[in-house]
Amino acid sequence: MSKKKLIVPSILLSNALIFILLRFSSATEDEHKEFFIVYLGDQPVSNVSAVQAHINVLLSIKRSDLEAKESIVYSYTKIFNAFAAKLSKAEARNLSLLDEVLSVFPNRYHKLHTTKSWDFIGLPSTAKRNLKMERNIVGSLRSLRASRMMDFGPPPRKWRGTCGHYANFSGCNNKLVGARFFKLDGTRDPSDILSPVDVDGHGTHTSSTLAGNLVPDASLFGLARGAARGAVPNARVAMYKVCWISSGCSDMDLLAAFEAAIHDGVDVLSISIGGVGGKYVSDALAIGAFHAMKNGILTVASGGNDGPSSSSVANHAPWLLTVAASGIDREFRSRVELGNGKIVSGVGVNTFEPKQKLYPILSGADAGYSGSDDGARFCADGSLDPSKVRGKLVLCELGGWGADSVVKGIGGKGTILESAQYLDAAQIFMAPATMINATISIGSDIQIPRSKGPCSFYRFLFISGSEIQDQNAFSSPDVAAPGIDILASYTPLRSLTGLKGDTQYSKFSLMSGTSMACPHVAGVAAYIKSFHPNWTAAAIKSAILTTAKPMSSRVNKDAEFAYGAGQVNPDRARNPGLVYDMDEMSYIQFLCHEGYSGSSMAVLVGSKSINCSSLLPGIGYDALNYPTMQLRVKNEQEPTVGVDIAVKPTSLSFSRSGQKRSFEVVVRAKPMPSPQILSGSLVWKSNRHVVRSPVVIFKPLD
Template sequence: MSTVKLGNGKSFRGIGINTFESKEGLYPVVSGADVAMNSESKGNARFCFDNTLDPSKVKGRLVYCTLSQWGVDSVVKGIGGIGTIVESEQYLDTAQIFMAPATMVNSTVGETIQNYIHSTRSPTAVVYKSEEFKIPAPSVASFSSRGPNPGSHRILKPDIAAPGVDILAAYTLVKSLTGLKGDTQRSKFTLMSGTSMACPHVAGVAAYVKSFHPTWTPAAIKSAIMTTAKPMSKRVNKDAEFSYGAGQLNPARAINPGLVYDIDEMSYVQFLCHEGYSGSSIAHLIGTKSVNCSSLLPGFGYDALNYPSMQLNMKNSQQPNVGVFKRRVTNVGPPSVYNATIKAPKGLQITVRPTSLLFTRLLQKRSFKVVVVAKPELSTKFRVLSASLVWKTTHHTVRSPIVVYSLPD
């Protein structure tokens, strides 16, 4: 975070990576809208677009800009400005790297700064060098995609959450840190955010699990990652499992999950048939000439897939919605007795049969059935009910999220 201090003594915290020390105490500060090149560019000057600001009014000053596109720091610095304060209406949960003294503030802080600029003849401000600031974690980034899964209303997505905000990542010396005109900052490392950072974390954990269990299938590895994840808070993430799936991945626990939900190739074919895909489209996926769905045994249960999570869409607002999920787990730990625990909110009735699973040897399989009954409810908004099934011994906890949701009527 970078602190902005105004000439009236008020200070505000902004988001961004600003490595520049302030050479003076305070600098003159202007609003981009007030230093337009001409009357024609006044409308775009508040966004500090290229060729919209008057260099003579910007030189030696901090410029207040409204975010429309990245790179306003390059524009301001390129015409002699000191740096910029950028107002963003987006939720500020990632740190943008700047090539000049700069920071990003929300619209509430921005309004206060704008009012100050226009309340005095000689407004001044300074943006201090960024400092590390700790916030509660984990939480799901505002830009992370959410469910429900458009591809299937029976399968919960996302599967898992992983670190993906302000991640220290390897970088090239060939390119500047921002890639903007005039930027001379170069480093072998940078901070990056997004799926490009989260995916390597999960891929690394998958490889880590594979190194301990080289014969495991991709489905077994995925199951291990999901069922050992650390549950995340619905209070912090209002979209609940539709934002974080099974939770935050836990590499140390994933190598020893106790039980796994395994899936073979035919099970995926049965699932796709159950979802209504044509035999010809499935054949393209699996590399065969044809698939006759009508000749195959149907997949078992509501979702027809031995998945580590369960999801039910409440389509009927007049009668109870019922989902019967059939699962089979494989023991990958010592002989044990696993006992089931169900956690469900008001409005959901969930039963599991049997309630105990006895394993006497490695790779032994046991089947069970979960019945989810959701009370009918008329809804005018998106609604998510979060539940879970946990199979537990003294040494293992195997958790599967159960999500019931309704879309607006």
């Protein structure tokens, strides 16, 4: 049995806080054992006394004041009372035994997970806007135009952020109101620049998707041509760079960025960074987002790109809004014409003029220096014999990116990559290439010789298409948003592929992943915030989930586990009618029910005084007034076989804005085969609104 509380949202407006986009550069996955984060509480004091308190704690394990000072990497003093330090494992264990220390956990490293997408999901440039409030929110960087700089005016009074002059970065303006970077682990890569500037393209792309100014006639060398804009093009943006080519995205840098953004005065945080798993109380992203939630800030995070498979979603804390990637009605195809007249459709973005010429084709496995070189079948760098490849097309197995560069570099004319992976996103190539599904077996179609005999021939022709691409999902989320082949702004400091020898540079690029889907939903959250500046993070999340457009389980058998509540619907989310709201205590009850002790939650709630034994027992999610439910049926008019559902009362009456009402949902399910997913909805309807809560019954594999 589950009790749900709905609140009629108030539409009264007041001055909104600044919306801040938390954005990053590039990352690699790494595991660092020498840095630990030590949490002392939730009540920061003045900078001087807090820092000295951190040194005093370290003096219990360090020999001198100087040694204690040198071991500290960060002192967090504004939002939470904690510090990051370089310690041995023994020192970390000893610190954890101190009464004043609430938690000690190792620093870990995370990885990074448009012209058409906004129109596709129903937020056209003509959509209703509250421009006065939208200008008090935040936007993006790369598609900013100097001619429109005067439209913004000075930053709102509530903004407390900072922006300095750094390498390759000249400072902020009235659009970009804040820019900082966080990196103190000492590792460096030649490509890293100690500056907020984006050297990877990831942060520029995502931030412009969220809040970029309108730029007409944007394209990637003519592909995906259209007007590029963000969800809230009149908003402002602040950038917090925590990801680096040399070290990835570390917990201690991430927490420092969270603290800065919360202190600066933010409405929404957009984080396209992967979670590292484990418990919520040791996941820096979940910890930072919890503190953001306590300060009224919604954190939107990418779901990760490790699916489709069970338990592959990242960033699944219930106080986050987790996003999966869906497709739009556009796809980039590369057509291969074989010498026998057959046409094979591949996936890829080529900016080269197609040549109407037949070339001999050769398997990479036969193009190596010797038959023993297994790397040749993947066309790995240094594995192919130039005398065999020169003037030919090479068929390679996908083992990593860059085969097209290898083939071109030794005189080849083009590359076909065979992949057993899902071909739902187009890779940009630096030389003529395409990727096909390995099940097509192009080798048998053109009868590639394995040892001797004449080579077959085919025509290599690349054509960009505009075919319908329905829904795809990289992972299981709260909601889905466009994340496939999204065109948005790009950094001028990196070539389109980032590969050696690539000379392709563009102000715009196509990228795919839940990283691209995340700013779509964060942009919708900012759009809602511009109309309802006093709404809680939970209320905004509820508005997005209960108004999402349902997606088809016939297309994706994992149903809601693949796409959540459905495709985000900005126009309906702006005025949902009813919202499921909750506060910090609801999440604390959830954590207690999930088995967390009061002391283990100290890193989140800032106190050891939580007494979980005083709370009623039950399933964790029963404690949450969540806009979706764990048990699921079709509905009362069309019940699922083996499942009965009852809702009491069957109608809700409200007399004023902000009024609360409770109802009970009772679901009784008979034993069912395993594994099985049954999906349905609980829908509240009025003359103007439809408030839909997905309900899912899942029977796992025994």
